[in-house]
Amino acid sequence: MEYSDDQAVAFDAVAEALLSAGIDLKNDSLLPQSDNKNKILAILGKAGSGKTLLLANLAESLINAGVELISGDYEGKPRKDRRTLAILAPTNKAASVLRNRGVQATTIHRILYTPMYDPEYEKFSEWLNGNDDRPVIEGLNEIALDRAALFFKNNKSIPGALAAAGLRGSDFIIGWKRREEPLDIGFIDESSMLDDRQFEDLKEIFSTLVLFGDPAQLAPVGQSGAMAFENVPKSRQCHLTRVHRQAGDSPILDLAHSLSDPKLSFQEFERQIEAISLKDDRVVLSQSVQCDLMARSPVLVWRNATRIRLIQAFRNAYDAPVDRLLSGEPLICDGIELPMKHRKKRIDLEARGLIKGAQCVYLGDGRKPGFSRLHVIGAEDPQVSAASIIKIEAPDQEEPFIPFAAHMGAAFVHGSACTIHKAQGSQWKDVQVFAPDLFVAAKMGREEAGIPLWKRLAYVAITRAIDRLYWVKAYKLARPTTPLHTDDLRSQVSNELTLEPLE
Numbered sequence: 001m002e003y004s005d006d007q008a009v010a011f012d013a014v015a016e017a018l019l020s021a022g023i024d025l026k027n028d029s030l031l032p033q034s035d036n037k038n039k040i041l042a043i044l045g046k047a048g049s050g051k052t053l054l055l056a057n058l059a060e061s062l063i064n065a066g067v068e069l070i071s072g073d074y075e076g077k078p079r080k081d082r083r084t085l086a087i088l089a090p091t092n093k094a095a096s097v098l099r100n101r102g103v104q105a106t107t108i109h110r111i112l113y114t115p116m117y118d119p120e121y122e123k124f125s126e127w128l129n130g131n132d133d134r135p136v137i138e139g140l141n142e143i144a145l146d147r148a149a150l151f152f153k154n155n156k157s158i159p160g161a162l163a164a165a166g167l168r169g170s171d172f173i174i175g176w177k178r179r180e181e182p183l184d185i186g187f188i189d190e191s192s193m194l195d196d197r198q199f200e201d202l203k204e205i206f207s208t209l210v211l212f213g214d215p216a217q218l219a220p221v222g223q224s225g226a227m228a229f230e231n232v233p234k235s236r237q238c239h240l241t242r243v244h245r246q247a248g249d250s251p252i253l254d255l256a257h258s259l260s261d262p263k264l265s266f267q268e269f270e271r272q273i274e275a276i277s278l279k280d281d282r283v284v285l286s287q288s289v290q291c292d293l294m295a296r297s298p299v300l301v302w303r304n305a306t307r308i309r310l311i312q313a314f315r316n317a318y319d320a321p322v323d324r325l326l327s328g329e330p331l332i333c334d335g336i337e338l339p340m341k342h343r344k345k346r347i348d349l350e351a352r353g354l355i356k357g358a359q360c361v362y363l364g365d366g367r368k369p370g371f372s373r374l375h376v377i378g379a380e381d382p383q384v385s386a387a388s389i390i391k392i393e394a395p396d397q398e399e400p401f402i403p404f405a406a407h408m409g410a411a412f413v414h415g416s417a418c419t420i421h422k423a424q425g426s427q428w429k430d431v432q433v434f435a436p437d438l439f440v441a442a443k444m445g446r447e448e449a450g451i452p453l454w455k456r457l458a459y460v461a462i463t464r465a466i467d468r469l470y471w472v473k474a475y476k477l478a479r480p481t482t483p484l485h486t487d488d489l490r491s492q493v494s495n496e497l498t499l500e501p502l503e
Contacts, residue, residue, distance in 0.1 A: 007050050010043050010238035014058055014210055017041055021184065021208050023083060025058075028065045030083055033184075040203075042191070042211045042229035045240030046260075047463040048253045051212045054240070055187055056103050058210075059087055062185065070183060071106050071156060085185045086111050086206075090198060092350075093357030094190040094425035100378060104156040105189065108198050111205070112179055121162070128152045128161055140165055151381075163352060164381065184208060190425050192217040194228040216260070216459045218424055219448065226449065251280045252469050256462055259455045266442035266454055270435070273471045283469050288476035289432060291317050295330055295484060296377075297359075297428035298418035299472070300461045302437035308393045310417040310434070313477045315392075318484050324403050325362045325390065328484030330415030331374070332422075333358040337389055337411045353379030354386060354410045357426060362390075363486055370409070375489045383489070386410050420461045431465035433458070434472050 022031040070086045087105040089095040098105035126132035144165040151164035186206035191213035277285040353376035363373040372388040387409025391400040442454040
């Protein structure tokens with residue numbers, strides 16, 4: 001492809017670093033491995049500057065040169081001459097965004113702790129990775145193998161492919177181990193979210209690290225605005241400035257980039273939004289939160305108290321009873337609550353898309369107590385029934401109401417509203433930003449790393465929108481125009497994910 005000047009400079013800088021490490025991208029070849037350690041580069045740029053495109057093309061070039069991509073799901077037998085690449089993100093949410101764009105990414109945690117496979121299923125995994133012949137496995141017919149191959153072709157997940165073949169983690173994973181063998185190259189996306197401890201772990205594992213990050217986003221909580229790439233020497237930083245996304249004509253990105261003006265006030269920014277909304281329907285100045293939109297994408301807020309009030313208002317608008325959920329209510333996966341010895345069950349859930357931050361829609365009760373039928377937005381096989389711990393928070397109540405409480409399983413919070421911090425790393429087609437919260441942040445005059453906090457919050461919030469941005473100006477909720485429904489979701493439900501009881 002034809003790069004912009006800043007992308008070409010960044011590509012050449014990474015290629016030069018890799019050449020000194022023994023990987024020649026220009027000639028698609030591997031050279032004797034260098035002893036150089038802790039070579040770190042940073043590719044920095046705001047939303048739409050082409051970071052993800054550059055990451056994907058660099059990864060493709062490395063694979064063409066003979067470098068093996070390590071996913072964290074499965075790792076082939078080590079070879080003396082093997083060179084490796086892992087594409088990582090700090091959270092499951094951020095990794096899933098990359099995977100949805102065709103980049104085989106995994107989390108930092110998954111690369112630190114890897115599964116050990118039953119020898120019979122090692123053959124299965126080697127076949128999917130193109131390193132072995134089609135296997136013959138007792139209990140798996142040709143149709144099951146074809147399903148697994150098709151899933152892996154689209155998703156590059158070994159556990160997901162095995163689940164598509166009808167297997168559970170307990171069938172093929174015999175244990176877990178902390179990584180002992182080092183890896184060569186690590187690409188870290190969303191590195192603004194990388195905390196100090198994760199960064200130190202990565203430097204122990206990888207000889208070459210390339211950090212891809214957006215300096216305008218929010219830093220990890222507790223690090224006072226400091227980001228990992230700030231300590232990379234300036235000579236090892238490449239800055240992307242040209243806007244590529246949506247052919248560079250996105251009013252959403254124009255608004256995001258206008259926030260870099262140090263003289264811009266909150267009131268002036270709102271006037272910009274109003275002016276753009278009059279000539280482009282991709283930006284909407286709204287006097288109220290749209291209840292209909294909340295059913296599929298959360299309202300983004302700064303304060304947790306605002307989030308809880310909006311959730312309660314959403315449920316009241318649909319006359320949801322206090323003691324149960326309605327079919328069609330949105331949920332956000334808040335993690336997997338399982339003890340360490342049940343890692344295999346965690347893989348079962350994650351293989352179906354139930355990762356932290358995953359957006360789901362509640363479909364109804366499962367066939368067993370504590371189970372819920374769910375539609376996992378964006379998953380290959382989206383409809384599952386899983387053991388659930390669902391928490392509904394209410395204003396002025398210290399403890400949330402829990403309509404479903406399995407002994408262990410996937411935990412959920414209501415998905416009609418979400419804090420901007422939690423939304424970082426995710427994207428939705430339509431996004432509503434609750435401006436009164438950002439106005440409060442502006443009035444307080446708080447800063448983060450020398451930048452007004454409201455600007456960082458606004459930047460992260462509006463860049464979560466892919467197609468349309470709604471800037472909500474008032475504490476109002478528009479009544480829904482239609483009842484909650486699931487007509488837009490596929491109706492086929494997969495086999496239930498069962499969890500063995502604790503011993």
